[in-house]
Amino acid sequence: MPAPENRFKAALSRGETQYGCWAGFADPYPTEMLATAGFDWLVIDGEHAPNDLRTIMAQLQVLEGHHSAPVVRLPMGEAWMIKQVLDIGAQTLLIPMVESAEQAQQISRAMCYPPRGIRGSGAALARASRFSEIPDYIGTANDQMCLLVQVETQAGIDALDDILAVEGVDGVFIGPSDLAADMGHAGDSNAPEVRRVIKDALSRIAASSKAAGILALDHDTAQIYRDWGAQFLAVGIDVVLLAQAARGLMARWRSDD
Numbered sequence: 290m291p292a293p294e295n296r297f298k299a300a301l302s303r304g305e306t307q308y309g310c311w312a313g314f315a316d317p318y319p320t321e322m323l324a325t326a327g328f329d330w331l332v333i334d335g336e337h338a339p340n341d342l343r344t345i346m347a348q349l350q351v352l353e354g355h356h357s358a359p360v361v362r363l364p365m366g367e368a369w370m371i372k373q374v375l376d377i378g379a380q381t382l383l384i385p386m387v388e389s390a391e392q393a394q395q396i397s398r399a400m401c402y403p404p405r406g407i408r409g410s411g412a413a414l415a416r417a418s419r420f421s422e423i424p425d426y427i428g429t430a431n432d433q434m435c436l437l438v439q440v441e442t443q444a445g446i447d448a449l450d451d452i453l454a455v456e457g458v459d460g461v462f463i464g465p466s467d468l469a470a471d472m473g474h475a476g477d478s479n480a481p482e483v484r485r486v487i488k489d490a491l492s493r494i495a496a497s498s499k500a501a502g503i504l505a506l507d508h509d510t511a512q513i514y515r516d517w518g519a520q521f522l523a524v525g526i527d528v529v530l531l532a533q534a535a536r537g538l539m540a541r542w543r544s545d546d
């Protein structure tokens with residue numbers, strides 16, 4: 290028996306648009322609820338949400354059997370962090386702040402067993418191999434790994450063509466907030482200069498053999514990003530959805546007082 294098929298990676302390679310949502314509560318209960326909405330992918334965010342290895346694992350567990358594919362975002366692309374989340378069963382990783390082809394290569398190598406990479410061979414006791422129930426796990430896991438790198442600084446944009454040439458990179462996600470901040474427009478990813486860079490980056494990625502990704506919290510911007518080439522498109526953040534709905538509800542009742 291081989292490693293489980295990574296359906297998200299397969300959908301990207303078929304060119305299918307994948308709609309996603311951020312799961313930022315760092316808890317399996319709301320993440321399981323989000324999956325019932327039918328999103329194609331959900332980001333289990335270890336960069337800006339208070340997740341640890343066990344909360345990430347619990348969310349991977351509740352997503353099993355759902356259509357929504359888990360995408361685990363790590364705080365950074367360190368080999369030891371990558372090894373740990375792959376061993377608990379993550380297959381798709383989103384890695385922030387990638388600024389060079391060398392960095393992308395190192396991350397890709399950390400996700401693969403030798404000779405392709407440097408991933409440590411401890412799967413016998415790991416959830417990823419279903420605790421050794423998958424005898425061919427080590428021989429087949431590399432092909433199911435999906436690496437999405439985040440390009441979100443001017444340095445990353447400058448290195449984009451080199452990053453796109455790296456084998457093992459499946460997709461490049463443009464981080465609009467960080468990119469805007471790095472370009473001197475903190476908090477304003479709609480600044481014309483930032484939009485120009487995002488448009489150019491998304492179309493260059495879409496024209497390559499890799500998938501282009503991005504996040505937009507309003508419908509119009511998400512549609513524009515999709516027109517510019519975004520294939521894996523995050524269209525919401527669960528924490529923001531709840532906060533907006535709760536505040537709107539209360540404001541409505543206050544205004545009726």
Ligand SMILES: O=C(O)C(=O)C[C@H](O)[C@@H](O)CO
Nearest residue numbers: 337441464465466467468504
């Ligand atoms: O720069 C960005 O935009 C991102 O990387 C996505 C954010 O981190 C996301 O958490 C929402 O702010």
